[in-house]
Amino acid sequence: MSGPLLRVLRGENLPERPTWLMRQAGRYLPEYRALRAEKGSFLALVYDSDAAAEITLQPIRRFGFDGAILFSDILIVPYAMGQDLQFLEGEGPNLSPRLVDASLDSLSAVPERLSPIYETVAKVKTALGKGRTLLGFAGSPWTVATYMVAGKGSRDQHEARELAYRDPAAFQAVIDAITDVTIDYLVGQVAAGAEAVQLFDSWAGSLAPAQFERWVIAPNAAIVAALRKRYPDLPVIGFPKGAGEKLPAYASGTCVDAVGLDETIDPAWAARSLPEGLPVQGNLDPLLLLAGGAELESQTRHILDCFADRPHVFNLGHGIGQHTPVEHVEQLLAIVRGWRR
Numbered sequence: 001m002s003g004p005l006l007r008v009l010r011g012e013n014l015p016e017r018p019t020w021l022m023r024q025a026g027r028y029l030p031e032y033r034a035l036r037a038e039k040g041s042f043l044a045l046v047y048d049s050d051a052a053a054e055i056t057l058q059p060i061r062r063f064g065f066d067g068a069i070l071f072s073d074i075l076i077v078p079y080a081m082g083q084d085l086q087f088l089e090g091e092g093p094n095l096s097p098r099l100v101d102a103s104l105d106s107l108s109a110v111p112e113r114l115s116p117i118y119e120t121v122a123k124v125k126t127a128l129g130k131g132r133t134l135l136g137f138a139g140s141p142w143t144v145a146t147y148m149v150a151g152k153g154s155r156d157q158h159e160a161r162e163l164a165y166r167d168p169a170a171f172q173a174v175i176d177a178i179t180d181v182t183i184d185y186l187v188g189q190v191a192a193g194a195e196a197v198q199l200f201d202s203w204a205g206s207l208a209p210a211q212f213e214r215w216v217i218a219p220n221a222a223i224v225a226a227l228r229k230r231y232p233d234l235p236v237i238g239f240p241k242g243a244g245e246k247l248p249a250y251a252s253g254t255c256v257d258a259v260g261l262d263e264t265i266d267p268a269w270a271a272r273s274l275p276e277g278l279p280v281q282g283n284l285d286p287l288l289l290l291a292g293g294a295e296l297e298s299q300t301r302h303i304l305d306c307f308a309d310r311p312h313v314f315n316l317g318h319g320i321g322q323h324t325p326v327e328h329v330e331q332l333l334a335i336v337r338g339w340r341r
């Protein structure tokens with residue numbers, strides 16, 4: 001029998017809420033920091049399948065989450081497309097050549113850079129055990145494109161947005177190329193053992209409505225359609241961070257199986273506005289988890305109550321912060337696990 005997370009993603013409204021947290025495998029855990037100190041760089045960890053599998057499993061052992069999410073990074077796709085990828089201390093990811101300076105045709109694909117990720121998925125699947133769901137993931141084409149164009153993250157994604165306005169055909173080619181590789185990448189993860197996947201669109205909130213339709217909804221819909229053709233029962237979670245009032249259009253336009261909500265979304269509004277019966281995921285503020293205390297309990301219960309009448313996966317509105325105390329995660333889980341519909 002499927003675990004509770006998979007059942008909810010497939011549309012069941014269970015009395016208890018399955019839980020996992022974005023970035024649950026990471027720097028807030030002392031066991032992760034110890035392994036990182038031993039192995040070296042972030043990218044070295046991602047490409048060491050034994051280490052990446054161990055990191056993926058660490059929060060499962062400690063907290064018993066209902067889902068394990070693959071330890072990797074959304075920029076593995078541009079790395080496989082031929083951009084050089086480095087994670088610079090204090091600066092974050094750096095991709096070269098930047099597509100604001102170079103053409104897409106100048107890149108030479110290196111598809112073998114995806115193979116170690118599939119090995120990690122297979123190792124986690126073997127070790128995970130019954131009742132817990134293995135989540136694969138990829139960055140959505142718009143968000144990945146913003147990094148490929150600028151060569152790094154930015155506050156307002158202005159270089160990608162400007163290129164999309166100035167030369168929409170060239171930008172469309174970038175989006176289409178990312179979409180094709182992402183489909184292959186997610187198919188590979190599912191073949192290796194992933195039971196559901198999430199599409200992270202971290203920068204979806206920077207786009208105007210017409211641009212949102214073209215660069216967020218359309219490519220995500222293409223990915224969902226391709227995955228559904230290959231794997232009809234595979235749940236796909238879409239997480240368009242910052243989408244706000246465009247969430248209902250995203251849900252209906254992409255045909256995702258579940259929608260992730262960031263912390264800026266009013267859960268009562270989402271419960272009213274999203275398609276009836278659509279599973280939702282989210283949306284506690286990660287900073288509230290960092291703070292802990294009575295307000296954490298109050299807001300957690302509020303979110304749970306707002307989504308009582310639809311399938312709901314409890315999660316954060318974005319990734320868990322690196323300074324979050326482990327005890328606050330334990331507090332959160334006690335609240336969620338004590339709640340009943």
